[in-house]
Amino acid sequence: GQNIDQPTEMTATEGAIVQINCTYQTSGFNGLFWYQQHAGEAPTFLSYNVLDGLEEKGRFSSFLSRSKGYSYLLLKELQMKDSASYLCAVRDGNYQLIWGAGTKLIIKP
Amino acid sequence: ETGVTQTPRHLVMGMTNKKSLKCEQHLGHNAMYWYKQSAKKPLELMFVYSLEERVENNSVPSRFSPECPNSSHLFLHLHTLQPEDSALYLCASSLSGGTSGANVLTFGAGSRLTVL
Numbered sequence: 001g002q003n004i005d006q007p008t009e010m011t012a013t014e015g016a017i018v019q020i021n022c023t024y025q026t027s028g029f030n031g032l033f034w035y036q037q038h039a040g041e042a043p044t045f046l047s048y049n050v051l052d053g054l055e056e057k058g059r060f061s062s063f064l065s066r067s068k069g070y071s072y073l074l075l076k077e078l079q080m081k082d083s084a085s086y087l088c089a090v091r092d093g094n095y096q097l098i099w100g101a102g103t104k105l106i107i108k109p
Numbered sequence: 110e111t112g113v114t115q116t117p118r119h120l121v122m123g124m125t126n127k128k129s130l131k132c133e134q135h136l137g138h139n140a141m142y143w144y145k146q147s148a149k150k151p152l153e154l155m156f157v158y159s160l161e162e163r164v165e166n167n168s169v170p171s172r173f174s175p176e177c178p179n180s181s182h183l184f185l186h187l188h189t190l191q192p193e194d195s196a197l198y199l200c201a202s203s204l205s206g207g208t209s210g211a212n213v214l215t216f217g218a219g220s221r222l223t224v225l
Contacts (some may be wrong), residue, residue: 008149032211042113042199042216087152091212099151 002026004100005108006088011106012078020073020086020103028093034062034073035087043087046073075105083107112136115200115217123225125187129221132183132200138215140205141183143175146197146219158183159205190224197221 012018023030031050035043049064049071051057061074066099075082088100113134132141132197143155157165159178172194174186183200199216 004151035214035216040218042218043214044216045213048213089152097154097214101149101151 002092002098004088004090004098006086007098008102009104009106010103011108012075012109014078014080014109016078017074017076018078018105020075020088020105022071022088024069024071024074024088024090024098024099024100025090026069026090028089029066030093032062032064033070033089033091033097035069035089036084037087038084046086057080062105078107080107080109113200113215113217115125115198115204115220117220118218119221119223121223121225122187122190124191127188127192129185129187130185130198130200130222132185132217134181134200134202134215134217136202136215138202139180140203141146141177141180142201142203143183144199144201144216145183146199152199157187187222190222190225195222195224 002097011094033048034046036045037043047055047062049062052066054061054063059076064071085102085104087102090098092098114130140159145153145155154167155167155169156175161177171191176184197219199219200217203212203214
């Protein structure tokens with residue numbers, strides 16, 4: 001079966017750095033997405049990786065290793081507003097999106 | 110403003126009621142989706158419409174009935190639901206059915222459904 005694994009919950013301190021990992025086992029691969037979802041709000045697109053390596057967008061970076069079936073989302077200079085759930089999703093060989101259950105990130109002052 | 114608007118935001122219904130969820134997008138997208146989001150579970154894809162034709166129906170019980178009258182509107186008709194159907198129902202849209210480039214989904218804020 002196809003599977004996406006990510007930690008259920010993480011806690012970090014304001015101003016610090018946090019890395020949210022995502023591992024996947026899918027039938028084929030056509031890209032990996034990260035979405036952010038604040039409580040009671042719509043998930044919003046953060047990043048897309050289809051080739052190995054690091055993609056940087058301001059305070060957020062996303063890394064992909066296709067050979068390891070592994071990605072991470074790196075958040076720097078954490079702010080209280082970064083408290084949210086972070087969803088990892090992989091587009092498989094049939095272009096179907098497979099979703100992880102999300103990582104709830106709690107930022108403490 | 111996410112570009113995808115869902116109404117109502119909250120809905121409480123009994124098991125014998127009939128209600129509908131509405132989704133509207135004015136982003137020029139040609140694919141629309143219904144997802145079910147339950148606590149601590151992955152998003153479950155329910156239905157996909159591409160160019161107003163249903164292209165995917167993921168073994169969803171018949172008590173859920175989608176309707177896509179045009180490329181900007183999507184409905185989910187609900188009838189004789191069960192308590193386990195209580196969840197957040199998310200609508201999303203995209204530029205295509207999923208095979209080109211990043212095909213980023215734009216989500217609505219969801220309709221929180223409680224079935225008593």
